[in-house]
Amino acid sequence: MSIDIVGITKNFGSFTALDQVSLSVPSGELVALLGPSGSGKTSLLRIIAGLETPDSGHVLFNGEEATNRQVQERKVGFVFQHYALFRHMTVYDNIAFGLTVKPKKIRPTKLDIRDKVFTLLKLIQLEQLADRYPAQLSGGQRQRVALARALAVEPQVLLLDEPFGALDAKVRLELRRWLRRLHDEIHVTSVFVTHDQEEALEVADRIVVMNQGRIEQQGTPSEVYDHPATPFVFDFLGNVNLFQGRVHEGKARMAGLELASPEFATAHNAPALGYVRSHDIEIERETLDLGALEAEVRYVLSVGPLVRVNLALVDGNGIEVDLARDVADRLRLSVGEKVFARPRKIRVFTEDYQI
Numbered sequence: 001m002s003i004d005i006v007g008i009t010k011n012f013g014s015f016t017a018l019d020q021v022s023l024s025v026p027s028g029e030l031v032a033l034l035g036p037s038g039s040g041k042t043s044l045l046r047i048i049a050g051l052e053t054p055d056s057g058h059v060l061f062n063g064e065e066a067t068n069r070q071v072q073e074r075k076v077g078f079v080f081q082h083y084a085l086f087r088h089m090t091v092y093d094n095i096a097f098g099l100t101v102k103p104k105k106i107r108p109t110k111l112d113i114r115d116k117v118f119t120l121l122k123l124i125q126l127e128q129l130a131d132r133y134p135a136q137l138s139g140g141q142r143q144r145v146a147l148a149r150a151l152a153v154e155p156q157v158l159l160l161d162e163p164f165g166a167l168d169a170k171v172r173l174e175l176r177r178w179l180r181r182l183h184d185e186i187h188v189t190s191v192f193v194t195h196d197q198e199e200a201l202e203v204a205d206r207i208v209v210m211n212q213g214r215i216e217q218q219g220t221p222s223e224v225y226d227h228p229a230t231p232f233v234f235d236f237l238g239n240v241n242l243f244q245g246r247v248h249e250g251k252a253r254m255a256g257l258e259l260a261s262p263e264f265a266t267a268h269n270a271p272a273l274g275y276v277r278s279h280d281i282e283i284e285r286e287t288l289d290l291g292a293l294e295a296e297v298r299y300v301l302s303v304g305p306l307v308r309v310n311l312a313l314v315d316g317n318g319i320e321v322d323l324a325r326d327v328a329d330r331l332r333l334s335v336g337e338k339v340f341a342r343p344r345k346i347r348v349f350t351e352d353y354q355i
């Protein structure tokens with residue numbers, strides 16, 4: 001089922017949580033709503049679910065007006081961060097619950113329910129644990145059961161609000177890969193709320209980046225990562241360094257760097273911000289040209305497969321560089337050493353345009 005959000009605004013008192021938000025989710029797509037705390041992700045999800053009413057705007061399901069439809073009529077399934085399972089029921093009964101409480105006329109037979117529950121148990125790879133109680137499961141297993149319970153009633157839309165938020169990093173990673181594979185199998189239209197950019201980049205077909213109740217950008221993971229439309233998106237998706245400067249008659253100057261572009265031709269001393277991802281900077285001991293910045297090594301820190309180097313520039317500002325371990329091993333940097341930092345890619349934003 002496709003979802004269209006058209007010009008949705010939601011206020012809580014004088015606070016605007018959603019400001020004229022429009023979004024289309026084609027049938028079968030997995031969309032991630034990504035943004036910092038308070039950006040309006042959950043409010044938008046709750047409006048799609050029918051748990052919250054917008055002040056203005058419309059929600060359409062398959063092109064049909066659904067703004068005032070009751071939750072029960074919307075055929076949505078939910079999985080929340082702390083959507084506790086029924087403690088006194090086994091895994092089997094938890095998953096079967098939505099089917100057993102259906103009105104008698106449309107309730108499947110006991111045998112059909114059994115078939116359905118075991119199909120779902122297979123899908124979530126927990127067939128052996130049907131008779132366990134929630135307290136006897138790990139956090140990751142519980143969330144998989146919660147997902148199976150949501151899927152049992154064959155929702156047309158699946159809404160997931162930080163479903164893996166309470167789990168530790170390793171389980172989180174496993175589950176998001178598992179969710180991606182599961183979605184490839186069942187293709188139910190899904191909206192997934194997260195504030196974790198890696199999770200969104202890995203799981204979603206499309207990412208909707210939210211900030212202060214508005215959509216900053218939407219696109220495929222590579223579109224938003226490689227071509228961020230705004231400084232906010234650049235900053236939010238990855239570890240970035242920021243250089244302040246100015247553009248004037250075809251040139252941008254910042255932190256001792258000079259960049260020429262025809263895009264700047266009409267700018268006259270306009271303030272500009274240059275963004276460089278920490279893995280888009282090379283460190284050299286010697287330099288032959290002007291494209292590198294003189295710096296001093298402040299500290300060197302191993303972070304798993306990366307080595308994070310903090311450099312102090314001549315102007316006193318600090319930048320962070322992430323080097324692959326083999327590159328760092330070759331360089332063998334020591335604290336206090338003088339080096340050169342060469343940004344490979346800089347994205348310049350001025351008030352009027354970006355390159």
Ligand SMILES: Nc1ncnc2c1ncn2[C@@H]1O[C@H](COP(=O)(O)OP(=O)(O)OP(=O)(O)O)[C@@H](O)[C@H]1O
Nearest residue numbers: 012015017035036037038039040041042043044195
């Ligand atoms: N029922 C409510 N009453 C008053 N304010 C609310 C209510 N629900 C949400 N808000 C406010 O609306 C804003 C958006 O909240 P929302 O939960 O949608 O953000 P979010 O992006 O999901 O954040 P988080 O990641 O922290 O859950 C927040 O500032 C929040 O305090």
